[in-house]
Amino acid sequence: MSVTSGPIVRLDGVEKSFGAVRALASVSLDLMPGECFGLVGHNGAGKSTLMNVLSGNLMPDSGQILIGGEDVTAGYTPQTAMRHGVRCVYQELSLCPNLTVAENARISHPAVSGIGWRRAARALIGGKLDEVFPGHGISTDDVVGDLSIASRQMVEISRAFAVTDVAARVVILDEPTSSLDAVAAEKLLKHVRRYVSEGGTVVLISHLLGEILDTSDRIAVMRDGGIVALDEASGFNRNSLVAAMGSVAEGAAQEAAEQAVIRATAPVVVSAKPAAPESLTLAAHKGEVVGLAGLAGQGQTELLVKVFDHAAGTKVSGAVSLVAGDRQTDGVFPLWSIAENISIGSLRQFLDGFLLNHARAHAFAEEWRRQIGIRTPDVAEPILSLSGGNQQKALFARALGAPAEIIVMDDPMRGVDVGTKQEVYGMIREQASRGRTFLWYTTEMDELRNCDHVYVFREGAIVADLAHSEMTEERVLHASFRADA
Numbered sequence: 509m510s511v512t513s514g515p516i517v518r519l520d521g522v523e524k525s526f527g528a529v530r531a532l533a534s535v536s537l538d539l540m541p542g543e544c545f546g547l548v549g550h551n552g553a554g555k556s557t558l559m560n561v562l563s564g565n566l567m568p569d570s571g572q573i574l575i576g577g578e579d580v581t582a583g584y585t586p587q588t589a590m591r592h593g594v595r596c597v598y599q600e601l602s603l604c605p606n607l608t609v610a611e612n613a614r615i616s617h618p619a620v621s622g623i624g625w626r627r628a629a630r631a632l633i634g635g636k637l638d639e640v641f642p643g644h645g646i647s648t649d650d651v652v653g654d655l656s657i658a659s660r661q662m663v664e665i666s667r668a669f670a671v672t673d674v675a676a677r678v679v680i681l682d683e684p685t686s687s688l689d690a691v692a693a694e695k696l697l698k699h700v701r702r703y704v705s706e707g708g709t710v711v712l713i714s715h716l717l718g719e720i721l722d723t724s725d726r727i728a729v730m731r732d733g734g735i736v737a738l739d740e741a742s743g744f745n746r747n748s749l750v751a752a753m754g755s756v757a758e759g760a761a762q763e764a765a766e767q768a769v770i771r772a773t774a775p776v777v778v779s780a781k782p783a784a785p786e787s788l789t790l791a792a793h794k795g796e797v798v799g800l801a802g803l804a805g806q807g808q809t810e811l812l813v814k815v816f817d818h819a820a821g822t823k824v825s826g827a828v829s830l831v832a833g834d835r836q837t838d839g840v841f842p843l844w845s846i847a848e849n850i851s852i853g854s855l856r857q858f859l860d861g862f863l864l865n866h867a868r869a870h871a872f873a874e875e876w877r878r879q880i881g882i883r884t885p886d887v888a889e890p891i892l893s894l895s896g897g898n899q900q901k902a903l904f905a906r907a908l909g910a911p912a913e914i915i916v917m918d919d920p921m922r923g924v925d926v927g928t929k930q931e932v933y934g935m936i937r938e939q940a941s942r943g944r945t946f947l948w949y950t951t952e953m954d955e956l957r958n959c960d961h962v963y964v965f966r967e968g969a970i971v972a973d974l975a976h977s978e979m980t981e982e983r984v985l986h987a988s989f990r991a992d993a
């Protein structure tokens with residue numbers, strides 16, 4: 509670590525409340541040049557709020573923000589933050605979907621202007637994409653709305669690191685790898701290390717404790733709006749981080765029971781094959797948890813959508829509910845309350861004749877809030893008042909609460925904290941044991957261990973079919989890459 513001078517950023521006694529919710533309770537923090545600062549905490553601990561204060565998007569109720577020793581608190585806005593070289597990559601991506609990659613780059617870099625701006629914007633963002641994510645496969649003329657969520661995340665990250673008139677001195681990455689597969693995530697984390705070795709500062713927020721421990725120089729743990737632990741990364745391990753977060757201990761990975769019996773006896777409830785002619789066929793038996801693996805964007809989501817739609821060529825016996833991976837565009841109804849967002853999947857249960865019984869719908873949502881631990885004072889609050897991870901829990905509650913025999917899940921744990929993940933894994937296994945069937949696409953290798961059977965996708969085809977007992981990280985990775993690559 510090349511910490512050479514005083515802090516580049518100092519937050520002193522920062523407080524922020526939303527109505528009755530105290531999101532930040534007097535947080536003080538120094539960020540040094542040349543360090544990667546890891547920030548962890550349970551869903552709703554206050555991490556994004558703290559970073560929104562630092563990036564000028566939220567005015568603190570009290571406290572000070574100092575950059576390079578200068579008190580910038582009064583009238584601190586996103587523009588002031590940008591002028592001081594503070595950049596933020598948000599959890600809910602902020603690109604304009606109807607503009608191209610290059611046009612989006614220009615929006616946050618107004619210095620790219622005048623005749624020839626388009627060429628300059630292409631070079632700026634294309635060059636940074638090549639540097640951070642070599643082999644990304646994105647054209648700077650692609651319309652952002654046509655890109656996968658993983659590609660959008662790569663564009664957003666590269667845009668934050670791109671430099672025009674003001675150097676990027678502090679880059680905040682809020683769950684930057686949540687939609688990236690393991691290969692792209694590794695490229696990003698390597699870039700982070702390179703960038704901090706050259707004197708830059710990164711704040712890395714993640715629920716993946718392995719990447720926090722491997723990439724950070726120092727780590728702070730937040731809990732209920734405050735920093736409860738702060739130390740050199742070498743002073744923590746997985747267990748001490750989990751304990752400081754106040755989460756349930758992870759224990760051994762939730763191993764799926766050997767389910768050979770299910771394969772031998774239970775009926776097939778989903779049979780689906782990707783369009784690629786050489787592909788294997790996916791079969792899911794009643795009561796099975798079936799994993800969809802491989803690098804991001806290899807056709808997993810498309811197959812889930814086919815099953816959800818009961819598309820021609822797929823055999824699906826039973827009602828299907830979906831946990832969308834891209835909650836911003838496909839999952840959350842942003843103008844609705846938490847209760848409405850949860851109960852929409854089960855509306856028929858709440859009809860009295862043609863009228864909706866709101867009290868019953870509310871009680872149902874309230875029961876799910878309790879079961880899945882959604883942190884809110886009231887399910888009547890707007891869904892957007894929840895932290896990202898808690899919004900994702902609401903989508904889970906919608907799918908699990910719906911009267912469907914088959915649940916398809918498109919990388920559903922994005923942004924969910926370690927403690928809740930363990931509880932949700934338990935819920936999935938318990939519901940599977942009662943006969944529900946799960947199709948589960950995940951970019952996290954550890955989650956595949958919860959599956960009875962795993963199909964590996966590559967270039968739009970299923971290329972490997974692994975029983976739980978055959979599933980190892982090496983086998984999945986081996987199948988994920990072409991033999992001749």
Ligand SMILES: Nc1ncnc2c1ncn2[C@@H]1O[C@H](COP(=O)(O)OP(=O)(O)OP(=O)(O)O)[C@@H](O)[C@H]1O
Binds near residue numbers: 925
């Ligand atoms: N705009 C808002 N209106 C009302 N409450 C809010 C708003 N934004 C955040 N909160 C509340 O502030 C608290 C902290 O939320 P924050 O998003 O900072 O958590 P987080 O640590 O980033 O969580 P996650 O890991 O789920 O992203 C939560 O209780 C959340 O519900």
